[in-house]
Amino acid sequence: MQLPVFPLPVFLLPEGVTRLRIFEPRYKKLVSIATKEDGFALTIYKPDAEFEVSEWAAWVNIVDFFEEEGMLHIDVQAKSLVKLSNVYFDEDNLRFAKCEPKEHWAQASSNENHIALADKLEEIFSLHPDIKNLYPAPQFDNPNWVCARYLELLPLSMEQKEVFVDQYSFDKAQNFLHTIMLG
Structure with missing residues (x-):
């Protein structure tokens, strides 16, 4: 599956929720794509890596949003982790990547x-x-x-x-x- 990619200094694991502030046109485009299709990949921003992204990401859905003073606020929830490959920029400088499921922890028992x-x-x-x-x-x-x-x-x-x-x-x-x- 192909997803838009948002690199940020945010660490999110499955079922985690975070609020993002969206103001750049390319990321408003990402939100538009994510709401019409299957979410997006939220990855750790790595300034020294190619395309400035990690090798993995949280595959997130937008679960809530509101606009305040011209800025879009979105709450996203991670549904799983994915491996990123074949990253590229589109004409608006928005990153996209091929995303494949990445296994995370098996369900643990309480102790x-x-x-x-x-x-x-x-x-x-x-x-x-x-x-x-x-x-x-x-x-x-x-x-x-x-x-x-x-x-x-x-x-x-x-x-x-x-x-x-x-x-x-x-x-x-x-x-x-x-x-x-x-x-």
């Missing part, structure tokens, strides 16, 4: 680490209504969902976060998060 992390994440959501409002149906009982939201929110470098994109990195992610969040 003591998950329960402790979920309790702490619930507390964080209650203290930050702007984050809580993006998730009308939070999945605190889902270990994958909890770990993914932490990785999106924590102030780690993109390189540190990308380690957890690997299909088999869930246990490593959960142990890492338990250590830094709960000691």
